[in-house]
Amino acid sequence: MEATLDKISAKEKFLSQFIGLEITPENEYLLKVRGEAQEALNSLEFPTTKDEYWKYTRIGKILKGTYSQTPSFGVSDVEKFKIEGLEVNLLVFINGFFSEELSEISEKENIVIQPLAKARKSHSDIIEKYFAKYTDHNKQIFTALNTVYHTSGTFVYSKENAAIEKPIHIINITNAESAAFNPRNLFIVGKNSEVKIISSYETIRGSSFTNSVTEIILHENAHLSQYLLQNESENSSQINTTEVYQESNSNFNIHTITTNGLLVRNNLNISLEGEHIETHLSGLHLTKGKQHVDNHTFVDHRQPNCQSNELYKGIMNGKSTGVFNGKVMVRPHAQKTNAYQSNQNILLTDDASINSKPELEIYADDVKCSHGSTTGQLDEEAKFYLRSRGLSEDSATKLLLNAFAEEVLRGIKLLPLREKIEKYIEERYENIVAK
């Protein structure tokens, strides 16, 4: 009995820390969604490692944390988080709140780029059409948490036949001691349109728990390239849930690069709802110390003639742990599906570990589905070759790790962004390679 009480109070204590700054629902629909999520939040329990979906990730660290909601700004310099040499539509969020003065949105014509809090008022019809339609806020407790307590986020709505040249760069900055945020994003790419979105998570000082939920809708023939750059402080945690809904002939690309953070869990669910869809997922993480990075992907082939491709790589040092759980589902109707999954890992120490679970669930026969998973270490012979040509131990290791990471990075078509990521990785190597 006592144990149950403890459990309840622990959950309540955790949840109570979010009350206060959330957006109040403006209309009946939003009120209804919030009500559903609140109900789910009351009835659902936080997952433990006994849940298959959370088998390898313990979230105790997150649940035991004490958080505060501080809209303290006082940030004037975001220069170092920008991407040098890349013109973008910039949105800056500090401690989960939109900063008008630090943001620059130049594109206005064929696209709406706004903080969600504002869009909920100005574009209530679109919000009502799409918001919370693609999430599992009834079943997933972290999505429910976000649905009830989100403070802001980004709203992107591109019209039909619009190629938006300038990428959208959303910078989420932590500048507080143990803060908790629930960013909520909604990206809608109209028919025949093309949009590029970069989301980066950075820390100036302190630590944070970010529970982000993003809904992405790609209409017919739409193209979206998304770059997720997770570089928070090493005692910050993040649960990042992305739900993607793709219509016929659409094309979705995502790169998830995790260079820092204590516990990072990415849930990426993609629903292929039309024919001739292409979807490419890739990820790279470099971890050390007691870091834990978990990439969960679910690609649901619901219609024929689609193609999906996954490539996730991990480099693990120290006592860090990595998880890859990719699932490809091919529904009975989805003939001519072409799906590929690949997970490759390098362990640099005996204390590091990786848990890989690439799954295929196939109900159609005329398909080509395969997956591969490898775990190993740097090739000693290759290293010797480089050493014999005068490279130091460290440079040889770096060079080989670079070669390993390149396969993921080469997919990043925005060169200035790629350079920035390479720089982050370089900094990371210094930590990783150094004894």
Place this chain on the structure above:
Amino acid sequence: MPIVLAVAGKVFQFKMAYTEEQILQEVTTREYEHGWSSDIESEKAPMGLNEDIIRLISEKKNEPEWMLELRLNAFHHWQKMKEPRHWPHLSYPEIDFQDVYYYAAPKQQAKYDSLDEVDPEILATFEKLGIPLEERKALAGVAVDAVIDSVSVKTTFKETLAELGIIFCSFSEAVQEHPEMVKKYFGTVVPSTDNFYATLNSAVFTDGSFCYIPKGVRCPMELSTYFRINEAKTGQFERTLVIADEGSYVSYLEGCTAPMRDETQLHAAVVELVALKDAEIKYSTVQNWYPGDKNGKGGIYNFVTKRGICLGDNSKISWTQVETGSAITWKYPSCILKGDNSVGEFYSVALTNNHQQADTGTKMIHIGKNTKSTIISKGISAGKSNNSYRGLVKINKGADNSRNFSQCDSLLLGDTCGAHTFPYIEVGNKSSIVEHEATTSKIGEDQIFYCNQRGIETEKAIGLIVNGFAKEVMNKLPMEFAVEAQKLLAISLEGSVG
């Protein structure tokens, strides 16, 4: 014009212009071949499960007190356990564990010295199965420990084996005659609290086989047991324990067929293998129990826990299985690679048809240094069946320089079946290399075209391709078994295999 092909002693008729669909149709509508029931009087305990039944089984077996205690402990633990309904990719109706006979034995309890004394009905049953004991004895050089229902009826070649110090007997006999060995190893690989079905088995197991190979002995023949589920509504709870002492080698075969039944039959066996230093155990299974009719009615529920431990350095355990039967297959033959340089292997062909469901695979637990494991799994799904591979490769922190290679291929025949792959890969050592790959596809049209081009008809081509698909595993079977296994695959895909 119909053409006639003679295949594996059977004659099939083909129409000239067979389309792929027709062939698949034929495959899916094939009836179970080994469907009959032999009339052997049997002795049953009352239906249901309680402490009294366990005491009765123990008493019937004339077991020592410690064995009864083990059973009762397992039973008490089992009462607190839940059925694993959630994680396997299987769906089947609720099993009423009180609606099962936990003990049935052929009435004649006498031990035989020669074949003449064996009940002719039993002999006839073996005849139908194609394993005449007397011929086996003379021709194949196989010692058969035949198990009908739960009591060992006949053990051959015992004397030949005894000369080498090899013990090969029924489990109950081992409890009587070699209690020290049973006591030492029983439940060490699969603890009686391991999982729902293993615990149930530990409480109610009736008989099985026991095998001990002494130090440095290479068993001169393939040891084999034929299991048959015979009495209607009799759950079979077999228990097998194989111990290979230092430097020894044994190849163990297990083959199964069962008569056609309408009610669902429960089977929960436990197999434990122990390989000491430098020892090698090769364990092969052909499983062809009644899979249910083409509407998914009846069929065996097969929940098996098979596990081997490479206890000593340089030891090796190899599992080979051909799974074509049972309505439900839940089976993960595993290796615990504890000794340094030990090797674990798993070769599997799983074929499901009609409404069959299989969730099978392996676990390779690397604990010792320089341990190696290989997994080759081939799944073939047809009809409305579902076939899943589920496997774990775990490299522990201290398992330096360990190596694993896994390959899981699935072949789909028709668009109403499913093929699934659920690998779990857990690596905690930087000097180890783990590789896993899996593919799923249907028979390539270009492959069929290639065959057609060279004058091989479509139906033959499909057979050729399926055979080729499974060849890697079939090659691992011992000679004596390979023929039967190939026959099984051929029968299971009848009409398409030429």
